[in-house]
Amino acid sequence: MNRPGFLSWASLGLAAGMASTTVRRAAAQTTRKRELVVAQSFDVTSLDPHGSTLSNDWRVAFNLFDTLVRRHHDGTLHPALATAAQLGVVERARGALRPALRRQDGTPFTSADAKYSHDRTSDPGVKAARILGSWWTAAIERIEAPDPATVIIHTRWPDLLMPARLASCVGSVVPWAYVDRVGFKVFNERPIGSGPFRFVSQTRGDRCVLDANPDYWGGRVDVDRVVFQSVPDHARRADLLLRGAADLIVPLAPEDRARVAAAPSTRVAGVLYAGLYVLAVNVWGAPLGNPWIRQALSLAIDRETIVKELWRGRGVIPNGPIPRGDAAHDASRPPLPYRPGAARQRVKQAGYRGEAIHFETTAGMIANDRAMAEAIA
Numbered sequence: 001m002n003r004p005g006f007l008s009w010a011s012l013g014l015a016a017g018m019a020s021t022t023v024r025r026a027a028a029q030t031t032r033k034r035e036l037v038v039a040q041s042f043d044v045t046s047l048d049p050h051g052s053t054l055s056n057d058w059r060v061a062f063n064l065f066d067t068l069v070r071r072h073h074d075g076t077l078h079p080a081l082a083t084a085a086q087l088g089v090v091e092r093a094r095g096a097l098r099p100a101l102r103r104q105d106g107t108p109f110t111s112a113d114a115k116y117s118h119d120r121t122s123d124p125g126v127k128a129a130r131i132l133g134s135w136w137t138a139a140i141e142r143i144e145a146p147d148p149a150t151v152i153i154h155t156r157w158p159d160l161l162m163p164a165r166l167a168s169c170v171g172s173v174v175p176w177a178y179v180d181r182v183g184f185k186v187f188n189e190r191p192i193g194s195g196p197f198r199f200v201s202q203t204r205g206d207r208c209v210l211d212a213n214p215d216y217w218g219g220r221v222d223v224d225r226v227v228f229q230s231v232p233d234h235a236r237r238a239d240l241l242l243r244g245a246a247d248l249i250v251p252l253a254p255e256d257r258a259r260v261a262a263a264p265s266t267r268v269a270g271v272l273y274a275g276l277y278v279l280a281v282n283v284w285g286a287p288l289g290n291p292w293i294r295q296a297l298s299l300a301i302d303r304e305t306i307v308k309e310l311w312r313g314r315g316v317i318p319n320g321p322i323p324r325g326d327a328a329h330d331a332s333r334p335p336l337p338y339r340p341g342a343a344r345q346r347v348k349q350a351g352y353r354g355e356a357i358h359f360e361t362t363a364g365m366i367a368n369d370r371a372m373a374e375a376i377a
Contacts, residue, residue, distance in 0.1 A: 034224040039237045039246040041364060043230040044208045047191045047199065048184065049172035050121050054365075058169040059250075060208055060228055064104075065172035065193035068114060068151070069163050073271075075325070077163045081114070081173060081194070082151065097149045103175050104198035104213050111145035116176035118143050118153070136170050160328070196221050206230060232364050241266055253367040254312040272325040276318055277366070279376075287357065292350035299343035303336060306375055310368040 040059065046052035049061035070080035083098050101109035119126040122137040139159035144152040155162065165171060173194065179187045191199050196218060197210035208228045212221050229246065231237045234253035238260055240246040252260060252268065261268045279297075287293045307315035316324055319333040361373035 039231040039249045048188045063197040067171040069167040071167045110148040115145040117173045292346040296343040296346040299339045
């Protein structure tokens, strides 16, 4: 948005490295359950992996679509669709694709799919339902597919984060011939990928159903079906888990953690998330165009109290734009400070005269997001 004085979540650091908590039922039954029910905070809004930045959408997309590079549970990056890849800070990356790959509809997967998929996110001249990632893949100059099994990525400059970018949902590979034939709307309603699950159905506001792909190149997964159920209420998600109506919930609200952890049939698991909760600031008008005002906003946020009170201490105060958990994190930097006196001084220096600042926030997308916004205001 280009509204003067507009704030939304996404560049004053709030809480970095939040423990992203997932809860699952302990394996108590003697017969393995063949259907996995995942209760998540919001509905799936887009099945096109390049059409959304929402975690609820990406959680589904990562199961429907593959990427050239994959991030494992320990955070390390490994080859996926590309069996051999020369990636990193080089300005020319070459990837050899897995042989005899097929999509979920049985049609062959080739380098043309990979080229189209990355072109639609990095090249404004390539049509897409919504181009996602033009800023994310700004280093990519062009992509070549000299033969069905080879992809060559040329970058404008050495990009240290290129492997991580290719492992994100922006790097998802979609079937260009199918998208070209049916169009973006139908593709978003009936997606086809090469991932471990294939799309079955979606009921808006309720659930999205995926079945295991029996021909997946990485081996068949150990369940027959996964149901992603939309459950916005945090307490209700926990109740569904505790009574066995859900097998996994995400996220777990801090206020529900103790009762879920104490139950004999459930387990709480958290992992350091290499990301930031941030505020995106519109600098194209008054008063946020003034750097003194932006500095004052940052200095006026009591991040320590927010983490302690709203997340029960399960958060890390950031010390800059690169969070803990990222390979480029600088642990020697001190946390972002809370200095209300210095904030007032900067407001005075800016000549602020009480102009309105519009602050928008999600409500329920993450645990206590609205409460956090109210605390900041």
